[in-house]
Amino acid sequence: MHESVLVYRGFRFLKIAVLLGIVAIIAYAVDQPLGVPNGGTWLGYTLGTIGALLILWLMWFGMRKRRYYGGANKLQGWLSAHVYLGLALIVVATLHTGFQFGWNLHTLAYALMILVIVSGVFGIYAYARYPRLMTENRHGKTSEQLLRDIAELDEEARSAALTLGDEINAVVLEAANKTKIGGGLGRMLSGEDRNCPTARGLVRVEELAASASGKEATQIRRLAGILSRKNELLRQARRDVRFLALMQIWLYIHVPISFALLAALIAHVIAVFFYW
Amino acid sequence: MTEQYAVAIVGSGPGGMSAAGRAAANGVSHVLFEKSDHLSDTIYKYQKGKLVMATPDNLPLRSEYEFSLGIREDILGSWDKTTETLGVNVRYNSEVTGITGQKGDFTITLNSGDTVKAEHVIFAIGLQGNLRKLGVPGEDESGLVQYQLDDPDEYEAEDILVVGAGDAAIENAVALAKQNRVTIINRRDEFARAKEGNLALISTAIQRGDLNCIYSASPVKVENGALTLSTPDGEIDVKCDRVIARLGAVAPRKFVESCGIVFPSKDATALPEVSSTYESNVPGLYIIGALGGYPLIKQAMNQGYEAIEFIAGNMIKPADEPLLEENFKILQGMSVAEVLDMIRANVPIYSELNPLLLREMMLEASLHRPKDGEVVFARNDYTNSFFTVVEGEVLIEVDPSDPSVVVRLGQGEFFGEMGLISGRRRTATVKAGRNATLLEVPRRTMIKLVNSVESVKRVLDRTAIIRQVQTHMAPSVPTEDLIELVDTAEINSFKQGQALFEEGQAGDSVHLIRRGSVTVSRRIGGSDIVLSYVASGNYVGEMAFLSDAPRSATVRAAIDNTETIRMDGAAFKALLDKSPTLSAAMQARARGFAVQNERMAQSRDASGIIEFLVKQGAGEATDILLIDESLCVRCDNCEKACAETHGGINRLNREAGPTYAELHVPTSCRHCEHPHCMKDCPPDAIHRAQNGEVYIDDSCIGCGNCEMNCPYDVIRLSAAPPKKPGLLSWMLFGLGSGPGQDPKAKGKGAKQAVKCDMCKDIPGGASCVRACPTGAAIRVSPEEFMSIAALARQ
Incomplete structure (x- = not known):
């Protein structure tokens, strides 16, 4: 029809x-x-x-x-x-x-x-x-839901980082506060952010996980999981912005x-x- | 010596008291018997501080006593005072145990053994002395159940179940909820019987979470501190400290009959018949108030006053007479009483209504005198009122392709019941015959009547079943041949997802869907694959008899409250044997289905779409907005168009709502067959237009019931936003916010409910669809969209 x-x-x-x-x-x-x-x-x-x-x-x-x-x-x-x-x-x-x-x-x-x-x-x-x-x-979500999910992961990441060191907390905070979706024309149309604080944060957290041990290592790995999920959602959100931008x-x-x-x-x- | 009076009045409720008051004022010798030690026991037993309503609002009060909306205590106080001032002769603690004799010489026996003589007797005993019980095992032994509530403040921190959906149940539940955990149990899916004020009260309470409500539930037993309820989801036990059943009351039949009064039927809810002067079949014995069918205080008070006047030979007209006169103007020259008598005499469905109930109905109804050949309603109209032929005849065009094929309905017959039951379009065009007088009753009044008077429901169902079977299943078969089949018919009701029958079972019945819709599915490779969607007005289950095989598929209700007419398989088979044409037609239809089913079984996509849409409630929609996301460029022009054509308020949310594959169901009204929003609308502001649009008119009071009742979240409360400048002013000078809803605009004034009206007043139809540049948005009937042919094209 x-x-x-x-x-x-x-x-x-x-x-x-x-x-x-x-x-x-x-x-x-x-x-x-x-x-x-x-x-x-x-x-x-x-x-x-x-x-x-x-x-x-x-x-x-x-x-x-x-x-x-x-x-x-x-x-x-x-x-x-x-x-x-x-x-x-x-x-x-x-x-x-x-x-x-x-x-x-x-x-x-x-x-x-x-x-x-x-x-x-x-x-x-x-x-x-x-x-x-x-x-x-x-994947059936509205853009609002997507953003809400990202915000939730930020919360989760922050509470997961509480028991970890200052550096990790700084990385997580930066990932939460400085990560942007869209922005300039180039970023909107490319659908990616080469310098995404979350992606950088994930790399750094993984590095730190390698040097940690015991309980701390488990917690860092958990954090890495959260950040990588957020990364995936960010990719989705940026692609969403990209498609919308291309259509307009x-x-x-x-x-x-x-x-x-x-x-x-x-x-x-x-x-x-x-x-x- | 035995005392002798002109009038003896039994019962000192509003009716009896008002009668006694009038008699006292007129200087008529009278006595008023009251079995308790105070006046008006029923109202006395109202919960403390109860607000007593004075409905119907438009009826003038006619009594020596005052009565208007107020607190129980104030009203009783004022009545006591007036009784004293008037010098009413009241005998307290006097229960009447028998009445014998005839007009001019009645003998009234009291519980004390005394007898009193009276020329006339006014029966004003009400129904509250004979409360209706739950009638389930354990109600008496458990000690959990009570039928009265005097003071709701007596109870604290208890789990209380209130059973019932009438005014008493609502008032009790709301009052108890202040300091208890209350659940109200409603046998039906809406509160149709209650007064408007109480409707608003209960809706708000449920909305705010003050109390819980379980709909469509009926008590099964009381056991171990719990009430077992039968619900569409199966039986559940609800633990509680107390059950308060407020199920109304029935006439104390034995006693009333012992006085010589006859009941018109054996129905438990039947009430004695009275004349227009409230006289029963026993001359000189009058019945007023609830026992005569009028449970409202104001009506009873008027009747008490009027009864005294009638006895004195003063034939005054009832208080609602001017309203009815206005209503009956079209029948020039006939008095109100004559019109009512004619309706009762000519129309069997209303013949068991007593004159007072009939009067109440007639206040809402309208009479028509259409010209010969004038269309009463047309096929595919969405109007849903109910008609009866009071005089003359109507012609029903049953064959859409040939208007000359007509069925004649004569005096006393009714039509329009199919639309009322199915909530769908009219199935035939009806034209007036010569000199026809038609009575049209609006949907809400009729539903109330069907729900409260059993005889109306029974007559309606019986005839409707025959007609539905004839219209939808066996148009070629004469009515006589259907009787045998229809005699086996019963109405079954199903919850969403509940099976009418399952694949592999032996076929024992045929179902004609008369309300709601179903899906047909088959187990393929371990999972249920939906093969088709079948809307009301179709039948299922016949294949098992055509091929003498077990059920080839499972049929499930697509939506709650799906109703089918279930007919016995053997009788159906007999009908097939008798009618080769019908058999051949059904065989042909079945072959068509078999081919389609095979195709569908191959196409998982189409099957998934049906399943998805049914899950979204499309099974009760008449017209649904569907967006093909592979075409939608997310320009939101649909939303802008909606706002622009509706005073700046958008009624649709394009992005919200679920998506399956590329099919998106945005949050927008589906114009349900039985609109949830129409339940409990105090000012009756929600209507269905001729083309099916469900809309809200300006009489909306902003109570929010519809917003709360809509399961699809498509109604909002909103104030009218300020006017925006025109399009060119925005384009050329940047004035205003441009097309669409102004996000910053704050409305002024009272809020009203807003919802999609499918742009019924705009030529060209729904503006969201017209404004979609890419054709992504369409509005369709789910039946059409989910038809096999349409899905094949997707």
């Missing part, structure tokens, strides 16, 4: 997008303009108009997404159309250029558009790949650049009509 955006209603919007692309290509092949193909021929204007309207409509998605009373259509249908028609835009807009590129405003608009589409393609990839990995990684990061390119594209598009249209 669940249906992904890509297969929505039996690939309805894929079919429409392919049709649009084919019609555009045939028209381009058949058309015999005076001079070289470019945006100024009747076909060029037609494709340009279609492209511009498509861009406006695609950008309307941002509004539609937030209009929660928005009619009987599901947002899913809009996204499916957004994806496929956005991809069709590559064909329409490229044919509109007549393959005339240069260091000018017009090509800037084109380049921005391609950037937006490429970031969108990454979005499709991220949406297809990461939700499943995220679920697998969480592209939007920070996709959306602002589409606004830049809109500005460039307006400038392009004005330039074409007023200064040609």
Whole structure:
């Protein structure tokens, strides 16, 4: 009963997008303009108009997404159309250029558009790949539960360390207070912390365990067990952050650049009509 | 010489006392007999400091005596004073042992041997002289059980069990809980019989942990300082120092009958019939108060006053008359009494209700005069009221594919009981015939009636069973041919996980599920593999008879309070032999199942999904929000949409809730078939809309009962948050907190319960589903989702 955006209603919007692309290509092949193909021929204007309207409509998605009373259509249908028609835009807009590129405003608009589409393609990839990995990684826990479990292990580690030496207590305290999940962009996207105080602490505790003996050794080994469990949970939590970041990061390119594209598009249209 | 009075009144409870007071005020010669040495023994025996309620609130009081909500002591004090001022002729310590004679010349014999003559007698003895007992072994010998509680402060630090779910039980339990460990034992799964104030009281007490409650439990025996209870989980022994049984009271039948009064049925709870002037079948002998079916103080007081007026020939109208008149306006030209008589005469299910109970029901009910052909309710509606045909007829369209196939129900028959029992959609469309007058009783009133009047339950069950069997099992078989099978039918109730029957057993019965749902499973490779989910309105267990083989699978209840109509195997087999069409249809159905079962047995995933969903309570859901986590991008647009479309308060928690494989059940309302939240809602603010949405209206008083009763934690108490600026103001100027619930906003005003209403007022349906960009969130009926075909596609 669940249906992904890509297969929505039996690939309805894929079919429409392919049709649009084919019609555009045939028209381009058949058309015999005076001079070289470019945006100024009747076909060029037609494709340009279609492209511009498509861009406006695609950008309307941002509004539609937030209009929660928005009619009987599901947002899913809009996204499916957004994806496929956005991809069709590559064909329409490229044919509109007549393959005339240069260091000018017009090509800037084109380049921005391609950037937006490429970031969108990454979005499709991220949406297809990461939700499943995220679920697998969480093992049925919510992120809140994950953090709570980590905090509990910190408590456990601290009480386990009470009877042990100062150094171990310092290590455990640092692991509890200085360990971070996420942080900078790099850390979020990599899903790891090369200098994780807990991981460092674990190494140190294991070293100390080797030199200890008797009851103390048992207690240190217990502590090592706790820290290694925490390490595992941290790995899980960081991967969780990573997947979430990957599913969101592209939007920070996709959306602002589409606004830049809109500005460039307006400038392009004005330039074409007023200064040609 | 024997004393002679115009009116003798037996019993000085609120009813008798009020009658005597009116007689005194009117200057009618009267005598009031009271067997104890004080007035109103029942109320006298109320626990000290008890708050006495004055329900029904909307009924005006009509008496020489005052009465309003107050403390026991104040009320008794005021009554004593009024009795003195009026100069009521009371004879204390006088128990009436016999009444003979007829109107104008009754002879009343007292325990002292004296006799008194009276022209009229008013019987106001109540029921409390004849308390209902537990009726289990050991109740008398153990010395543990008592049926009264005078002063709860007498006991301290004891383990006390209070048995019962009525007002007395609740009040006793709550009062005792102050300094004892109290457990209240309720035979049913809700407190349906109690007054609203007491409902709130007991709910809060249970919620706060002041006392424990064991639901669906009935006493089996008292032994060794413990009460043994039969619960759906099996028998348990509960140790205690004291058992206080408050099971209400029954009429002192022998004595009443010895006075010539006739009871309408042999039911233990039956009460004598009285006319609209409270006169019994013995002319001149009047019955008022609890013995006449009215246990409420205010009603009894009104009746005492009215009885004296009736005897004087002054035909005043009852106090609730204006309310009923308003209710009956649709039947122009008929008086209230005529309407009530017509209902009693025309509608057998209500014919054993005495006029007073009928009046009470009619205050909640409504009468309809639909036009010829007008739809009363449509197939698949979720309405759950109960209808009877008072006059005319209705047409039931039983075949969804052919509206011309109709069953006619004539005067006196009822319909709508299937929805009431199953909590599911209406199974057929009902249209009004010519000149139909219909009586609609709301779900809550009907449940109360079914639970408290045995004759109503009996009549309802019997007819419902025939109809359910005909609708869901044997539509092609005429009713006559079903009688033999239906005669073997009994209603069985199951707890979640309890087996209806097990694989390998010999088949001895067929079950039609009439409430709840079941799973079918088979042992494969040492573990139980769930093969299918079967919702109510389907039958199981027929395969053993079609193939003459032992049970091929185990069938278990998917949810608590699953009810089946269990029918005898031999009678079922006889029916199959008699009806080849039915047999062929069942064979075909069974073959389909066999193929599906084989497929399911191969697919552990699908089996696991059913098992998981059933464990999450999907077995009682009508519509459940399910998220496919392989599609969910965790954008929380569902939550934002929910908040945005519901005044800024989100009613769903996407992340919380369990996940199996990639299927996630978020914390969100499932719109249960028998909504737990609807139990014990004092203002009756929770309703089911036509499409099944369970919603809370503005009359919510914020008591929190529903929040506490919901096993799925989907109801919260919340105050309305301040208004947020529009979307563009946020987008362009950064005003407000953006879409979704404002985490910082603090609501103002009184809190009310909020829950999912499935966006019933928004076109397009649930906004969480509409707003999901990836199609991860869907709302489905579990039946649909767990169908084999749907699971195969997953």
